[in-house]
Amino acid sequence: xxxxxxxxxxxIKKGPWTPEEDILLVSYIQxxxxxxxxxxxxxxxxxxxxxxxxxxxxxxxxxxxxxGNFTDHEEKMIIHLQALLGNRWAAIxxxxxxxxxxxxKNYWNTHLKKKLKKLQTGSEGHSRDGFSASQPMARGQxxxxxxxxxxxxxxALCEALSPEKPSCFPxxxxxxxxxxxxxxxxxxxxxxxxKRNSPNPAMTQNSLNNMSGTDSVSSEGTPSKANDxxxxxxxxxxxxxxFESFDSSYSDTSQSVSPEASLFQDESKPESGAQLPLxxxxxxxxxxxxxxxxxxxxxxxxxDQANFF
DNA sequence: AATAAAGGCAACCGCCACGAC
DNA sequence: AGTCGTGGCGGTTGCCTTTAT
Numbered sequence: 001x002x003x004x005x006x007x008x009x010x011x012i013k014k015g016p017w018t019p020e021e022d023i024l025l026v027s028y029i030q031x032x033x034x035x036x037x038x039x040x041x042x043x044x045x046x047x048x049x050x051x052x053x054x055x056x057x058x059x060x061x062x063x064x065x066x067x068g069n070f071t072d073h074e075e076k077m078i079i080h081l082q083a084l085l086g087n088r089w090a091a092i093x094x095x096x097x098x099x100x101x102x103x104x105k106n107y108w109n110t111h112l113k114k115k116l117k118k119l120q121t122g123s124e125g126h127s128r129d130g131f132s133a134s135q136p137m138a139r140g141q142x143x144x145x146x147x148x149x150x151x152x153x154x155x156a157l158c159e160a161l162s163p164e165k166p167s168c169f170p171x172x173x174x175x176x177x178x179x180x181x182x183x184x185x186x187x188x189x190x191x192x193x194x195k196r197n198s199p200n201p202a203m204t205q206n207s208l209n210n211m212s213g214t215d216s217v218s219s220e221g222t223p224s225k226a227n228d229x230x231x232x233x234x235x236x237x238x239x240x241x242x243f244e245s246f247d248s249s250y251s252d253t254s255q256s257v258s259p260e261a262s263l264f265q266d267e268s269k270p271e272s273g274a275q276l277p278l279x280x281x282x283x284x285x286x287x288x289x290x291x292x293x294x295x296x297x298x299x300x301x302x303x304d305q306a307n308f309f
Numbered sequence: 310a311a312t313a314a315a316g317g318c319a320a321c322c323g324c325c326a327c328g329a330c
Numbered sequence: 331a332g333t334c335g336t337g338g339c340g341g342t343t344g345c346c347t348t349t350a351t
Contacts, residue, residue: 014320014321015319015320015321015344015345016319016320016345016346017319017320035337036336037336037337038335038336038337049321050336050337051321051322051336051337051338052320052321054337054338055319055320055321056319056320058338059319059320060319060320087340087341088339088340089339089340090338090339090340101338101339101340102318102319102320102340103318105340105341106317106318106319107317107318109317109341110316110317110318111317
């Protein structure tokens with residue numbers, strides 16, 4: 001007898017999630033916590049497969065997700081980590097706790113790959129680092145920058161693995177007090193941009209009535225005219241879900257994950273790398289013997305490092 | 310202003326790893 | 331030890347938006 005499909009294809013809805021579905025999912029997770037995805041569709045009445053629910057949560061709805069443009073810092077970290085780890089997006093994402101692996105993967109595929117390709121064709125040599133073309137630099141200089149970026153990776157890792165220490169490096173990623181609010185904000189943002197026709201304007205909850213029918217797109221950081229509605233939406237969400245209790249139910253469960261990841265320690269994403277035993281890379285990144293690292297980096301190229309690992 | 314092409318991103322698919330039984 | 335169920339991951343697709351003509 002073969003293994004049954006993870007979800008039977010019939011009656012399973014696909015495609016973009018609607019705000020109603022998001023609400024159902026979030027409210028369920030608020031109550032039960034993430035995990036046991038198999039039970040989610042059954043218990044929520046969502047016509048989605050468990051995988052789809054998990055993906056939606058981890059990539060979009062979970063608290064602490066930062067969306068929008070990648071900073072220079074993040075970009076460099078991705079470039080270096082990709083060089084070191086390859087396309088292990090989940091591992092890379094563990095160094096950037098606020099980003100999802102999907103986001104990073106997309107960013108790599110759509111932006112960085114092209115950027116690096118351009119650099120490769122545009123200049124011989126140091127193309128893999130992502131900043132040599134516009135700023136040609138001597139090898140030593142380039143490696144110093146590499147060291148700096150590796151240091152940044154260290155910082156991120158240190159934070160991710162050290163919940164007791166709010167921040168090993170106070171100036172790095174802010175230990176934002178991510179709460180369920182983050183999730184409602186995520187949804188509110190989504191709703192602002194939800195311009196497609198609402199399938200059923202008469203939704204099951206009164207508070208949702210205002211959420212349908214938003215008529216314009218608003219991408220990250222570009223508030224659009226939608227936003228009277230958007231405001232109402234986020235208010236509606238906040239009134240819908242008392243996220244404080246949700247937060248407190250998770251806030252004391254931190255283990256070896258980043259502060260925000262610890263809020264959802266059962267959840268898959270952020271700790272995927274963090275919970276594993278330290279890899280060689282992580283040990284290396286953690287190694288506070290700065291001189292060692294310096295010497296090491298000083299003597300080899302990033303290609304060598306990639307081979308080393 | 311209309312249309313085509315390119316870009317960007319959310320979501321899906323299939324495989325794999327791991328734990329439970 | 332082998333099988334099954336579940337969750338995780340990376341690659342890919344398809345739709346929507348933006349830009350160019």
